[in-house]
Amino acid sequence: MAIVVRRVRLDSDQEDLIGFLQANLHSIPHGRRFRWVYHENPDGRAWSWFACDTTARRIAGVASLFPRSMWVGSSPRTCGQVGDFAIDARYRSLGPAVLLQRATFEPVDEGILSFCYDCPPHGAGMSTFRRLGMKANCAMWRYARPLRVDRQVEKRIGRRFWTGPVVAAGNLLLRVRLLAGHSSYGLEIVEHTGRFDEEFSKLDEKLAMKAHPSIRGRRQAAILNWRYRDDPLQDYCVLTARAAGELVGFLVISKGAQDATITDVRGLPEVAESLLEAAVQYCNRCSIQTVCAVLSDENELAHTLREAAFRVRSTSCHIVAYSGHSTVEPELSSGALHWQFQKSEIVA
Numbered sequence: 001m002a003i004v005v006r007r008v009r010l011d012s013d014q015e016d017l018i019g020f021l022q023a024n025l026h027s028i029p030h031g032r033r034f035r036w037v038y039h040e041n042p043d044g045r046a047w048s049w050f051a052c053d054t055t056a057r058r059i060a061g062v063a064s065l066f067p068r069s070m071w072v073g074s075s076p077r078t079c080g081q082v083g084d085f086a087i088d089a090r091y092r093s094l095g096p097a098v099l100l101q102r103a104t105f106e107p108v109d110e111g112i113l114s115f116c117y118d119c120p121p122h123g124a125g126m127s128t129f130r131r132l133g134m135k136a137n138c139a140m141w142r143y144a145r146p147l148r149v150d151r152q153v154e155k156r157i158g159r160r161f162w163t164g165p166v167v168a169a170g171n172l173l174l175r176v177r178l179l180a181g182h183s184s185y186g187l188e189i190v191e192h193t194g195r196f197d198e199e200f201s202k203l204d205e206k207l208a209m210k211a212h213p214s215i216r217g218r219r220q221a222a223i224l225n226w227r228y229r230d231d232p233l234q235d236y237c238v239l240t241a242r243a244a245g246e247l248v249g250f251l252v253i254s255k256g257a258q259d260a261t262i263t264d265v266r267g268l269p270e271v272a273e274s275l276l277e278a279a280v281q282y283c284n285r286c287s288i289q290t291v292c293a294v295l296s297d298e299n300e301l302a303h304t305l306r307e308a309a310f311r312v313r314s315t316s317c318h319i320v321a322y323s324g325h326s327t328v329e330p331e332l333s334s335g336a337l338h339w340q341f342q343k344s345e346i347v348a
Contacts, residue, residue: 003091005051005099006049006050020062024088025084033231046064048062063082065104074208074209078114079113083119104322126320138341139296144292145310146289147290189240200219201219201221203247213338216345217341228263237253241278249265249268249275251264252265259291260286260288262279263347279291295342319346
């Protein structure tokens, strides 16, 4: 067996790429999202690499890299997120994975990107980086706030004749706590149903200048429209906060049948607090069981989430960055910049 890595030609290799991804990453309809995520990203087209078994003449694995506009301190940079990483079951040793991981470093080494980062969700995913002598830069934590106890009660005691009263009592307690925590700071919070405009780009730049030295994704209007309005697989609810008519923050929710995830929050702490309360109220009206959020371990929003009765439930993933010899490498390796990541930064 001889494994070689080659760059994917997104146009002529599209059918092979989609087919391999669909066979190995079953949970996503890759054909429906391909053009959106690989070609239409306003930050640029994706890169992809095949690991090929030249003896058997088959694809052994694939990895992709999606450009991301980031704030590194107060400077805008183009970086990349590794995603759609898959190895065929016949080749799940570290060899092909390590070769593909090294391939994703190429745009950084070529000076096209300032750095790239991957988001391995478990210990097995970290084994490739341990082989490469790399450590996680930070962990991402899943926070959750229950809004209803129906599912948990049925999970613990099953469906019995007295389940109904237990559920009703539990939901009443949660509703009392929900009504007890309201503070709007004089903000007008409404649902934003249209597309994002330059008002959001200006807010992003203003908040970046006020933030502590950190790494976080940019929220320009074009990026927000691509991410939250053009996504072919997911609909989002957007809440905006205004003070005297001026946009001062926004929050994005992705909603499933029973659970919801707060994907993105932007605003100063008092604005974020009010937006979180409004988001919880919105999810409660939609009969959501649990509302979640994902934050990096140094994220300044963590305190605000805890104040809003969210609690840490589990590790979501780790962030592992590669900066090579780029100009941001000293800042990344020294830990001078805090990783202010949310769910929006870890979704390819």
